[in-house]
Amino acid sequence: MSPRTEKQFEEIREERRSQIMEVALELFAQQGFSNVTIAKIAKKAEISKGLMYNYFESKEQLITEIMIMGLNEFNEIFDPNKDGELTHDELHYFIDESFRILQSRVKFWRLYFLIMFQPEVYTLIEKKIYEVLGMYLKLTMALFERKGLKDPESEVRFFGAMMDGIALNYVLDPEHFPFEIIKKRMHDLYQ
Amino acid sequence: MSPRTEKQFEEIREERRSQIMEVALELFAQQGFSNVTIAKIAKKAEISKGLMYNYFESKEQLITEIMIMGLNEFNEIFDPNKDGELTHDELHYFIDESFRILQSRVKFWRLYFLIMFQPEVYTLIEKKIYEVLGMYLKLTMALFERKGLKDPESEVRFFGAMMDGIALNYVLDPEHFPFEIIKKRMHDLYQ
Amino acid sequence: MSPRTEKQFEEIREERRSQIMEVALELFAQQGFSNVTIAKIAKKAEISKGLMYNYFESKEQLITEIMIMGLNEFNEIFDPNKDGELTHDELHYFIDESFRILQSRVKFWRLYFLIMFQPEVYTLIEKKIYEVLGMYLKLTMALFERKGLKDPESEVRFFGAMMDGIALNYVLDPEHFPFEIIKKRMHDLYQ
Amino acid sequence: MSPRTEKQFEEIREERRSQIMEVALELFAQQGFSNVTIAKIAKKAEISKGLMYNYFESKEQLITEIMIMGLNEFNEIFDPNKDGELTHDELHYFIDESFRILQSRVKFWRLYFLIMFQPEVYTLIEKKIYEVLGMYLKLTMALFERKGLKDPESEVRFFGAMMDGIALNYVLDPEHFPFEIIKKRMHDLYQ
DNA sequence: AATGAATGAGAATTCATTCAT
């Protein structure tokens, strides 16, 4: 029989990678990073332990990839036309979409926040995070300046702090968090 | 020489416990809970591994005590007369004191936050945190109700989220955080 | 196009086998037998892992073949007419040719020696080596007896030991080894 | 009860280290470096696997220590008064003692040679070996010069090559090697 | 109270080999 084509191999690989990441994500969310062993992931994904290493160099690399995937989701909604300028409407779009993203996969984002603060993991994506946050701050400050706010730098810090705090509180206790109301509060603050 | 009194022994014991906790806090924050071995802590605290277990039943109990110690500092400034009612002045006192506490030992609180979000650790103190936060929410909501705010529950969640976000952003980058301005912002919001 | 003849296939096959053996030799020598994986060999030989097993039954068989190939080169120059008797001239021919063989591919022989002394490898070809060496000893001893040497058995051992030591020292540091002088020394000892 | 004194701990450690090295040596000799697992060593030494790592950082470090121990044995008999000059008598003392050392623990030296040529191991002690050999060559050449030999450099290379070859042949097949006779041969060559 | 040797269960990782395609 003829061997599989390169494309077929590629498809198998992509398929398996997603499958592993999905399973790993769920386990990490339920049990915490260091309580999840490769063996557990492999078992749940119904593959052998060895195969894990065909797709991810290590447990750390696996979590790193998951983390970066998450960062990218926010990148897509900030300054969505990527013209390097944040408009008033884009700010409100960002607020809306941020809330939507969080809400769509609370469990994921809960894990995401929890993991992000683990030194081992944080170190791995620190650089990427600084890059992204720096860009957010810069563009948002430019907007606040154009809006004529008195102290745009402090204002942007305050905005960032609030968004962080809200995200954190929401994902840690989504049942009781008055999501819609607080979203409106945020919109109102920057009308 | 007269033998040490029981009280002196007790003091030495307490001294050692604090010393161990301090060392452990720093290591946990730098390297992550599960990457810090008992051996590392013992070495840095200049005692033997075995002796560690004379002071703390287990690694888990050690981290739990550290985390609870931190929680207690905030407990002391919330409703300081412990009469089960939060007044307007007590709210502003809490805001002030919270900021003061953070500022007084930024390094400690940065470590504290970094540790708290490690899933293994968070799990251990989750219950205690819910208890404490629940109490904060309840008393603050009662105040907001008395003040006649429209949606006191949401308002209190928003307040909590902001305080968290601010604390987080401050300790992670104290140099650039517009501390005083944002403190004033918070006071103003609840005049 | 006419299909390839069986002979052509055979040639291609042999070609590939040599190529794999060459690559494997270098890797084994550089990194040690057990640190070289089939995957590494396959990658360097630019074929797939699976195909390796089409040419060699196992990793062990691969190394065994390489080692035997080397042994055979010396077999060809010892008692070249294969009449089971070593003459005076044939001894000197062997000395000359041994030196020539070593010199012609110093790099190969350095690798060869390095590999041969790896216990895992040595074990595999131990038997074969005994066979070959036994034959060398026997024929050389017969010559020394005919020459009337006093203690031919010891003499032949001494001869073998010197040849080994020289080969080893030469291939490990060919730049500084006084090749010609020592070759002459050997000839002179057995005039 | 009072804890063990530092000296007691030191004794336990030394005792155990020797015990492990001895057992490891024997196993390595019988089965070859990479066929001996930590588990095997631990079992034979009647300790737990974990304890191995209390005494040796890794399997590699264990073998390295054994190797260096061996090198040191030869260092002690070469230029024994360590005055930086090799006399005629010291050369013959070295020949005698080298043979005695090899003979005293053939099994050890067999292993020693076999292991020394493993790239992983060789790398670890390469530097040390160069140092030692360089010193041997230098002092021996000085002696040959004083003796008035024509080409002392080649002569010393020849001497080294013979010693190597003899050692190798002897340890690989001690039963059949005409030890005494060849020792005498060596002495005679340098009268 | 104090020490650090000792345990043992379990973790991540490796790799020769097989096999469906």
Place this chain on the structure above:
DNA sequence: GATGAATGAATTCTCATTCAT
């Protein structure tokens, strides 16, 4: 012939905790 995904047993190494002294 040819590919590389898949397996699983084996291996090294880690570490919280116990314990004799």
